[in-house]
Amino acid sequence: MISVCPLVPMVPESKRAAANGGRVPLAVRDKQRTTSAFTGTYDEGEICKLLAMLSSRMALRRLQRIAVAPLSFTSGATTKVLRDMSTLPRVYVTRQIPPEGLKILQDSGQVQFELWDSDDVPVPRKELLQKVKGVDGLLCVLTEKIDAELLDAAGSNLKVISTMSVGFDHLSLEELKKRGIRVGYTPEVLTDAVAELTVALLLATSRRLIEATHEAKTGGWGTWRTLWLCGYELANSTVGILGLGRIGVAIAERLAPFKVNKFIYADVGPRPELAKAINAEYVTLDELAKQSDFLLVCCALTPETKEICNKNLFSKMKNTSIFINTSRGGVVNQEDLYEALSTGQIAGAGLDVTVPEPLPTSHPLFTLKNCVILPHIASASYSTRNAMSALAANNLLLGLRRQPMIKELKLTLCSDSAFLHFDRTSADARVRCGGREVGRPLFISYPPLSLRSRGPARLEEEEEAS
Numbered sequence: 001m002i003s004v005c006p007l008v009p010m011v012p013e014s015k016r017a018a019a020n021g022g023r024v025p026l027a028v029r030d031k032q033r034t035t036s037a038f039t040g041t042y043d044e045g046e047i048c049k050l051l052a053m054l055s056s057r058m059a060l061r062r063l064q065r066i067a068v069a070p071l072s073f074t075s076g077a078t079t080k081v082l083r084d085m086s087t088l089p090r091v092y093v094t095r096q097i098p099p100e101g102l103k104i105l106q107d108s109g110q111v112q113f114e115l116w117d118s119d120d121v122p123v124p125r126k127e128l129l130q131k132v133k134g135v136d137g138l139l140c141v142l143t144e145k146i147d148a149e150l151l152d153a154a155g156s157n158l159k160v161i162s163t164m165s166v167g168f169d170h171l172s173l174e175e176l177k178k179r180g181i182r183v184g185y186t187p188e189v190l191t192d193a194v195a196e197l198t199v200a201l202l203l204a205t206s207r208r209l210i211e212a213t214h215e216a217k218t219g220g221w222g223t224w225r226t227l228w229l230c231g232y233e234l235a236n237s238t239v240g241i242l243g244l245g246r247i248g249v250a251i252a253e254r255l256a257p258f259k260v261n262k263f264i265y266a267d268v269g270p271r272p273e274l275a276k277a278i279n280a281e282y283v284t285l286d287e288l289a290k291q292s293d294f295l296l297v298c299c300a301l302t303p304e305t306k307e308i309c310n311k312n313l314f315s316k317m318k319n320t321s322i323f324i325n326t327s328r329g330g331v332v333n334q335e336d337l338y339e340a341l342s343t344g345q346i347a348g349a350g351l352d353v354t355v356p357e358p359l360p361t362s363h364p365l366f367t368l369k370n371c372v373i374l375p376h377i378a379s380a381s382y383s384t385r386n387a388m389s390a391l392a393a394n395n396l397l398l399g400l401r402r403q404p405m406i407k408e409l410k411l412t413l414c415s416d417s418a419f420l421h422f423d424r425t426s427a428d429a430r431v432r433c434g435g436r437e438v439g440r441p442l443f444i445s446y447p448p449l450s451l452r453s454r455g456p457a458r459l460e461e462e463e464e465a466s
């Protein structure tokens, strides 16, 4: 339910509003948990922007589950504004993030922050290690490795890390958990953008659009020819998804109108709730390779999924198949992919992600006509990047207030040292540790292959509970 009208009575004390310069305290609450999920003070324009940001299809779905309610500032946000800046928590922002997030930080009156003021070059590691000394919070992007060295350099004040990404393979989760540092990330807001780009990349690869424009521009376009630049079509095809999560579902929803015959998926276990939405069949990884005309990689990069797409997988694929990766480059063994593409083992590949990034222009994959390479732009739409930046900023502020973040990685360290991480939005499975249910595995946009476990922890499939 979207409750907009209560915004007016939500100016509860004119004095407080006046002290806030006409700004209105606003909280979006998770109805079930009755915890604040989104808090801050906003003026009319910002509320409009906030609502606009939230009006994407995915966000609307989320909003159906949350309510807007007055915020009670137990910690006194208005007084924070008046407080001497130097007493505010210190935050380092590792990139010039899109304006919505920066504005949220600036206007919060809750933090003092320093920014690496460039989007073109990442902050040099040496500078980063210097800048994080003594900070309370860190807002980073996926180019920064957050490991023991960095956490040591930051010191014990550091309590919150917020990454402007859904991927978290740049974070040493074990180190973070050990140190009790909370982690925010940005799933969901990028689902539509990533799904759109994946479809675009798939079509560009399968219908050879890059080759075609090159031929047209460089004089290769002779007479109309019967088999020249022919590719493979989606109609009547089987589309396979490796790692079925929100993004996989969103891609399948977009591909279905192209008259795909069948969707199949492989994962650590069946995900009936998600699969139902797209009528997808659960298969083994081998079957996924064998049956897919289009194989889409949507799983997170974890130790378990590292180079899961290798010689073994490619050798089982049809030589008419198209391989698409918009998750992380590390999921693919690039030498094996090169081999599969150059020998005609598979027909083509579309990659939005590589190892390393940027991929050197001299890399052999760039020599192949049947390989389309994009510079990691799946989530790169203005609205999505702004939404990611806003979510990352809000996660950070909420974390620093010791409140639940809007999107937080739940890190759990079992007493028997099994290490697992969770997200409350996961659906079809539970994780048990030493016979005790300790939560659900982390299913984000690139799910549940992201489950990591050691020792006795294990994944148990169960019916969706709620």
Ligand SMILES: O=C(O)[C@H](O)CO
Binding pocket: 142, 164, 165, 166, 167, 168, 190, 327, 376, 377, 378, 379, 380
């Ligand atoms: O992890 C992420 O958020 C994406 O890869 C950025 O597009």
